[in-house]
Amino acid sequence: MNKENINPDSGCAGGFAEASDARLGALLRESRVSPALPPRFQEGVWRRIEEAAAPVKVTGGITWLDALATLVLRPRLAMATAAVLMVAGALLGVREGNQIAKQDAQARYLAVVAPNSLR
Amino acid sequence: MNRSLVILLGALVLGAALFGGSYFAGQRACRMTRSADDLSWLRDEFHLSDAEMARIQKLHEGYLPKCAEMCAKIAAKKSELEMALNGTTNVNPVAQQKLAELAALRAQCQAQMLQHFIEVSQTMPPEPGRRYLAEMQRLTLGFHEQTEQSMSESAGHEHHH
Numbered sequence: 001m002n003k004e005n006i007n008p009d010s011g012c013a014g015g016f017a018e019a020s021d022a023r024l025g026a027l028l029r030e031s032r033v034s035p036a037l038p039p040r041f042q043e044g045v046w047r048r049i050e051e052a053a054a055p056v057k058v059t060g061g062i063t064w065l066d067a068l069a070t071l072v073l074r075p076r077l078a079m080a081t082a083a084v085l086m087v088a089g090a091l092l093g094v095r096e097g098n099q100i101a102k103q104d105a106q107a108r109y110l111a112v113v114a115p116n117s118l119r
Numbered sequence: 120m121n122r123s124l125v126i127l128l129g130a131l132v133l134g135a136a137l138f139g140g141s142y143f144a145g146q147r148a149c150r151m152t153r154s155a156d157d158l159s160w161l162r163d164e165f166h167l168s169d170a171e172m173a174r175i176q177k178l179h180e181g182y183l184p185k186c187a188e189m190c191a192k193i194a195a196k197k198s199e200l201e202m203a204l205n206g207t208t209n210v211n212p213v214a215q216q217k218l219a220e221l222a223a224l225r226a227q228c229q230a231q232m233l234q235h236f237i238e239v240s241q242t243m244p245p246e247p248g249r250r251y252l253a254e255m256q257r258l259t260l261g262f263h264e265q266t267e268q269s270m271s272e273s274a275g276h277e278h279h280h
Contacts, residue, residue: 065123069122085138093145112179112183113182113186113255114232
C-alpha cells in the first residue's frame with residue numbers, strides 16, 4: 001500500500017477535504033480483502049434454505065415398518081408381549097398335555113383289562 | 120437389509136421361541152405330574168372317590184390273574200392252530216377244530232372281560248357307571264363292529280360292480 005499524506009488538517013480547503021475522503025474510502029475498499037464467491041453461490045444458499053424448511057420425506061412402505069420396530073423396542077410393551085406369549089403357550093401346552101395324558105392313561109388301562117387279542 | 124425389518128424378524132423369532140418353549144414346558148410338566156397308575160384314568164375320567172377306587176382296585180386285582188390265564192390259553196391255542204396249518208394248503212379238520220376252540224376261548228375271555236366291566240360299573244355311582252360300561256363296550260367290542268362294517272361295505276360295493 002502506498003503511504004500518502006491523508007491528513008485533512010494539512011492546511012487545505014473544504015474541496016480538498018472531500019477529495020481526500022473519497023480517496024480514503026477507495027483506499028479502505030481496496031484494503032478489505034474479500035475472497036471471490038464460488039459460482040452460483042447465491043442460488044446454492046437459497047436451495048439449502050428451502051431444503052431445511054421442507055418437511056422430511058420418507059420413502060413409502062418403510063414408514064410403518066419403522067413405526068412397528070420402534071413399538072416393538074419399547075421395553076414395557078416387549079415385556080408384556082413376552083409375558084402374554086409365555087402364559088398363552090403354557091396354558092395351551094397344559095391343555096394339550098392333559099389331553100395326551102388322558103389318552104395315555106386310557107390306553108394303559110385298556111391294555112391291562114382288554115389285551116389286543118380280544119379287541 | 121433394513122434395520123427395522125431385522126428387528127421385527129428377530130422379535131417374531133423370539134416370540135415364537137418363547138411361545139413354543141412355554142407350550143412344550145407346560146405339556147411336559149402336565150404329563151409328568153400325572154400318575155402312571157393303571158387305574159388313574161378311571162379316577163380322573165369318572166371322578167371316583169377313594170372308597171370307590173379301593174373297591175375297583177380290589178376287583179381289578181381279582182380280575183388280572185383270570186385275564187392272564189385266559190390270555191395264556193388263547194396264546195397256546197393259537198400256537199396249536201399254527202402247527203395244524205403248517206405246511207397245509209387247505210383248512211384241514213384239525214385246524215377247523217382248533218379255530219373253533221380258539222373262538223370259544225376268545226368268546227369266554229370276552230364274556231369274562233364284560234362281566235368285569237359290569238362289576239366295575241356297579242361299583243361306581245349310576246351315571247358314571249353307565250358311561251364307563253358304554254365306553255368300555257365301545258372300546259373293546261367296537262373294533263370288530265368297525266371291521267365288519269367296513270368289510271360289508273366293501274363287499275356291497277363290489278356287488279354293485
